[in-house]
Amino acid sequence: MRLHADLHPALSEARLNFERGSYQTAVFEATRQVEIRVRDLSHLGPETYGVQLMHTAFSPSNGPLATGEVPAEKQAIASLFAGTIGAFKNASGHRVVHFDDPSEAADIIHLADLLLRIAERAAGEDH
Template identity: 50%
Template sequence: MMRGAEHAFEFNHEPDRDDLLDRLSDAWAWLESHGLIGPHGRNTTSSWQRVTRVGRELVKDKAALTTLWADERLAGALDPQLEAKVRPIFNLGDYETACFAAMKAVEVEVRRVSGLDSTIIGVDLMRKAFKPEGGPLADAQAHPGEQLAIMNLFAGSIGAFKNPSSHRTVHFDDATEAAEVVQTADLLLRLLRRAERRLQSKP
């Protein structure tokens, strides 16, 4: 294709030929890197390529592009709890359950690290665990305003996303939005691991 484009640009005396070829090459590389085109199964030694299964799905269903963006957001490694319990569910397209499971993992880990009673749940657990100037997971070295912000971050995330049956904050037919909820859970777990290290470093 690139050779054909080059000949066409030359035939038409295109003044920006080199720039257009670079842009076309970039676009082709993007299609390859996202698995939308690939080598033909029976002709892998040549430059001939075909539209892949994913590429064909994208042509038929424009919503498939949303799934592509969602997969990109979760391309990196997640917290081990999320890798084990959430990613498989997300990959099946059950976004509502994946969001719930991600925030449930946060809740379970906050309870474990904080040592708070199992009867304390949800938003109440987050507020008690990260209560400024006294909560077991609050950073005593941080400014009180920052401590409050962290508490609200955890409490707000759990309140908005943990119970999808009663909180329709997330559009669960939107894979990208669901992926961002999982990313939020991953961030919360990173902050929690930091709090856990603080506790472990205390004499």
């Protein structure tokens, strides 16, 4: 039971893959869901994706999902989203990345859960 019971509904496929022991697929699916949800919430088109999508959606100056009290906090949130996509989604989307440690995979899925909730809160929505 490395994943808590109340993950965001968008992470159901990630949970299934995790339970099957397919940690790499679970991590990719979880972070892919973050990208999909951010695109939907920010109303940005398919031409903007990956790290650039996160920088655009959470841009401190005019991003539709910019959140935080001060510019430095807004930039930190944008960096958190961009870093997660760059480090975990893009990596496994471009080459074989081995997630052999279920604890590490679970942590990344929990991070995706948190990011989904932050994005929805920034957009004024709840799942």
